[in-house]
Amino acid sequence: MKSCLRLLLLSLALLAAGCHRDLDPVAFHADGRPPHLSDWHVVEVRGGKLVLNQGVVPYDLNTPLFTDYAHKLRTVWMPKGVSAKYDPTDTFDFPVGTIISKTFYYPRSGTGKFSDVARTYDSSHDFAGEGLDLANVHLIETRILVHRESGWAAIPYVWKDDQSDAELARTGAVIPLTLVADNADREDFNYVVPDESQCSSCHAQDWVTRKIHPIGPKARHLNRDYHYATGEENQLAHLMKAGYLAGAPEPGQAPRNANWMDEQASLDARARAYLDINCGHCHNPKGAANTTGLTLDVSVPEDRHLGVCKPPVAAGRGTGDHLFDIVPGLPEDSILPYRMDSADPGVMMPELGRSTVHREGVALIKAWIAAQSGGCVAIH
Structure with missing residues (x-):
């Protein structure tokens, strides 16, 4: 048995060496x-x-x-x-x-x-x-x-x-x-x-x-x-x-983010992991989007910092005439999925790194927002 194991290990070593020779x-x-x-x-x-x-x-x-x-x-x-x-x-x-x-x-x-x-x-x-x-x-x-x-x-x-x-x-x-x-x-x-x-x-x-x-x-x-x-x-x-x-x-x-496609994980964990890797490197207190007041890395609590009932700061036409980044229960009224669902350079988020819409990713974030409870009150 030991000689067979040594032969197997030698064969694997030779195979690996052959790949790099x-x-x-x-x-x-x-x-x-x-x-x-x-x-x-x-x-x-x-x-x-x-x-x-x-x-x-x-x-x-x-x-x-x-x-x-x-x-x-x-x-x-x-x-x-x-x-x-x-x-x-x-x-x-x-x-x-x-x-x-x-x-x-x-x-x-x-x-x-x-x-x-x-x-x-x-x-x-x-x-x-x-x-x-x-x-x-x-x-x-x-x-x-x-x-x-x-x-x-x-x-x-x-x-x-x-x-x-x-x-x-x-x-x-x-x-x-x-x-x-x-x-x-x-x-x-x-x-x-x-x-x-x-x-x-x-x-x-x-x-x-x-x-x-x-x-x-x-x-x-x-x-x-x-x-x-x-x-x-x-x-x-x-x-x-x-x-x-x-x-x-x-x-x-060690900490572990969810796989966004793993339906055995919670909807919240999947959505937060998706936003973390796709948006969190800019939307954090030190990142390129730090002036927006929107923080999308996985550590932020689900409150105004995450965009819940938060009015946009400087989104321009990227708002789609919506009033808040996230409206709990109402993804169609929320800016976040609106911008994800666009390939227009003046609207889309992220601004770089894609030319197409990630349909499955948009569907995940919309489902996550739809599952949230509460509401937003517009201040005029």
């Missing part, structure tokens, strides 16, 4: 903007697959940010001998040298047209090991967040049509695509790759210092299981084991 080591660029994604050697195309380099750890969020129905592969890499410091509420304190990547892609639609992409939540055919199977997915962009001595830098790359590599896109890009639903319904839209300044505006969680930080790597977003090459494991525990995280408690003692 033709990849140069991950390259930390202390300055500048490398012209190709492959210059970082974090994720690269090999043999019809997008593979992760040695030491590159994938992760996912309990509830992800919506980006035009795109699927996302997130990774983190750190130099040897350093680790991130755990924080129960804020983004982990990542050391200089950390490289975070996020690759945006779509499952192929099956129509045979390159610009047709599937509008689906099914990711069962996306992966090849911990990487992506290019026979089944269409790569769009990869964003790099790198922690340098001067702070974090956001660098966008757009994938070439032949899917061989991604090229630097400092000024962003507009990519015409068509979402194809399971019932063959089609929706044309322009996928917008943000430029560097737009990346920075979303990632500047403190609008006073304007310093940018990662948004997703917080305990409440990462406290979930992930299917690694070695098997299913809690992400916080896995990062601790890999030496990438220090000071984290047992997963059961």
